[in-house]
Amino acid sequence: xxxxxxxxxxxxxxxxxxxxxxxxxxxxxxxxxxxxxxxxxxxxxxxxxxxxxxxxxxxxxxxxxxxxxxxxxxxxxxxxxxxxxxxxxxxxxxxxxxxxxxxxxxxxxxxxxxxxxxxxxxxxxxxxxxxxxxxxxxxxxxxxxxxxxxxxxxxxxxxxxxxxxxxxxxxxxxxxxxxxxxxxxxxxxxxxxxxxxxxxxxxxxxxxxxxxxxxxxxxxxxxxxxxxxxxxxxxxxxxxxxxxxxxxxxxxxxxxxxxxxxxxxxxxxxxxxxxxxxxxxxxxxxxxxxxxxxxxxxxxxxxxxxxxxxxxxxxxxxxxxxxxxxxxxxxxxxxxxxxxxxxxxxxxxxxxxxxxxxxxxxx
Amino acid sequence: xxxxxxxxxxxxxxxxxxxxxxxxxxxxxxxxxxxxxxxxxxxxxxxxxxxxxxxxxxxxxxxxxxxxxxxxxxxxxxxxxxxxxxxxxxxxxxxxxxxxxxxxxxxxxxxxxxxxxxxxxxxxxxxxxxxxxxxxxxxxxxxxxxxxxxxxxxxxxxxxxxxxxxxxxxxxxxxxxxxxxxxx
Numbered sequence: 001x002x003x004x005x006x007x008x009x010x011x012x013x014x015x016x017x018x019x020x021x022x023x024x025x026x027x028x029x030x031x032x033x034x035x036x037x038x039x040x041x042x043x044x045x046x047x048x049x050x051x052x053x054x055x056x057x058x059x060x061x062x063x064x065x066x067x068x069x070x071x072x073x074x075x076x077x078x079x080x081x082x083x084x085x086x087x088x089x090x091x092x093x094x095x096x097x098x099x100x101x102x103x104x105x106x107x108x109x110x111x112x113x114x115x116x117x118x119x120x121x122x123x124x125x126x127x128x129x130x131x132x133x134x135x136x137x138x139x140x141x142x143x144x145x146x147x148x149x150x151x152x153x154x155x156x157x158x159x160x161x162x163x164x165x166x167x168x169x170x171x172x173x174x175x176x177x178x179x180x181x182x183x184x185x186x187x188x189x190x191x192x193x194x195x196x197x198x199x200x201x202x203x204x205x206x207x208x209x210x211x212x213x214x215x216x217x218x219x220x221x222x223x224x225x226x227x228x229x230x231x232x233x234x235x236x237x238x239x240x241x242x243x244x245x246x247x248x249x250x251x252x253x254x255x256x257x258x259x260x261x262x263x264x265x266x267x268x269x270x271x272x273x274x275x276x277x278x279x280x281x282x283x284x285x286x287x288x289x290x291x292x293x294x295x296x297x298x299x300x301x302x303x304x305x306x307x308x309x310x311x312x313x314x315x316x317x318x319x320x321x322x323x324x325x326x327x328x329x330x331x332x333x334x335x336x337x338x339x340x341x342x343x344x345x346x347x348x349x350x351x352x353x354x355x356x357x358x359x360x361x362x363x
Numbered sequence: 364x365x366x367x368x369x370x371x372x373x374x375x376x377x378x379x380x381x382x383x384x385x386x387x388x389x390x391x392x393x394x395x396x397x398x399x400x401x402x403x404x405x406x407x408x409x410x411x412x413x414x415x416x417x418x419x420x421x422x423x424x425x426x427x428x429x430x431x432x433x434x435x436x437x438x439x440x441x442x443x444x445x446x447x448x449x450x451x452x453x454x455x456x457x458x459x460x461x462x463x464x465x466x467x468x469x470x471x472x473x474x475x476x477x478x479x480x481x482x483x484x485x486x487x488x489x490x491x492x493x494x495x496x497x498x499x500x501x502x503x504x505x506x507x508x509x510x511x512x513x514x515x516x517x518x519x520x521x522x523x524x525x526x527x528x529x530x531x532x533x534x535x536x537x538x539x540x541x542x543x544x545x546x547x
Contacts, residue, residue: 021530022537024529040540054486056509057398059397075380
């Protein structure tokens with residue numbers, strides 16, 4: 001029984017005779033598992049803690065890693081979607097002005113040449129400007145043809161990115177993701193002629209395909225996966241084709257395949273990380289080398305820019321130079337003054353003088 | 364349980380689609396998000412948790428903030444998924460056997476409070492306890508208790524004021540106190 005002034009006056013149900021709030025700290029304790037100072041709230045806190053224990057079920061490691069791969073695969077690529085086409089009216093007007101000037105400037109033949117341009121060509125910007133005002137309406141089809149031209153020029157990765165962007169702006173997210181992943185895989189692995197041929201045939205198929213939607217997206221990402229060359233992906237795809245006529249089943253299978261791709265990407269990422277680590281290690285080794293090899297002042301400065309190391313080097317040289325160089329025509333002043341300083345010129349001068357047989361010992 | 368200083372690097376890696384980062388995030392939050400949904404009597408908790416994290420993954424580029432903000436954001440998404448699910452399946456009233464929630468609380472719960480050895484409640488007991496709260500009180504209590512969210516975070520998830528959250532919390536605690544009897 002409590003005699004707390006905040007406590008209820010009676011237990012009658014349905015009556016709200018006491019609405020005095022609990023102290024903030026007590027209420028916070030009650031909901032966050034700490035024993036509240038107000039004894040009235042102790043059983044409430046205990047009940048809530050037990051409720052939490054009953055409701056929260058931590059997932060197993062297998063469940064975690066299976067799901068994590070799925071979520072990682074669902075993260076959209078960071079490449080910015082080109083939005084200029086729907087940008088400000090001013091931008092469109094400016095493009096129109098440029099395009100009109102271009103068409104009147106270098107004629108219809110020139111504009112036609114621009115329409116043939118693929119990314120990277122000088123005329124590609126012109127091509128895009130014309131499309132923006134619906135001359136050579138550059139829909140997905142034209143973008144795909146441009147991508148195919150890129151493949152013929154050997155830029156497989158760029159072609160896949162371009163095709164992916166085109167489909168993405170077309171709302172074909174699944175297909176676009178597949179292509180972006182394929183582009184990544186091509187970038188990470190060396191791309192041979194067979195890859196180029198497969199990309200080209202896929203792009204031509206896509207350009208010729210009029211229908212869009214789930215089936216198209218699934219087919220594109222399927223082909224993209226074949227390009228990125230993953231054995232698991234192929235196996236899964238085959239099983240899929242043979243066994244399942246069910247949309248849900250297909251989706252699941254695709255998600256698994258994505259998971260495999262991502263696992264591969266991850267390995268690559270790790271390799272890169274290791275390379276970076278090596279680079280750092282090398283940097284450190286360089287620093288160490290500088291400190292140890294004191295004789296080579298100039299080389300150290302040029303390669304590593306490590307001022308401290310060079311100071312040490314010259315300190316040594318000066319130590320040697322002190323006794324021998326005084327009174328010499330070229331060397332006297334510097335020898336004394338620089339005894340504690342760090343100029344590499346001193347070392348060089350001194351060496352030359354020795355070679356000439358001067359400056360050793362007192363005059 | 365939070366990621367603390369690892370959070371920034373995990374978030375950055377999660378944005379690039381690194382599975383290890385998603386493992387860390389999922390390990391940290393899946394249990395409590397599931398608990399929150401379970402406490403609400405969600406129709407299919409595992410699916411809803413997956414849907415929640417899929418949404419998080421798809422929108423990860425739009426998120427900016429620290430770990431507290433991230434936690435609020437994840438629960439906001441879970442809360443919306445829950446409401447979507449209710450729209451489809453209809454809200455499940457956490458009372459079984461046609462028995463009145465309150466009388467069940469008394470039957471199931473009364474007298475057990477003193478039992479220190481009892482590790483946790485049965486599902487029936489949890490449903491009975493939560494069934495006593497109004498929907499708004501339940502939102503607040505579950506976010507505060509299961510989600511470990513502060514009053515401010517809870518207000519953010521429920522798109523209401525901190526004052527409203529405190530008032531709902533207070534009323535819920537008072538009602539629970541009444542239901543649980545005089546044992547202290």
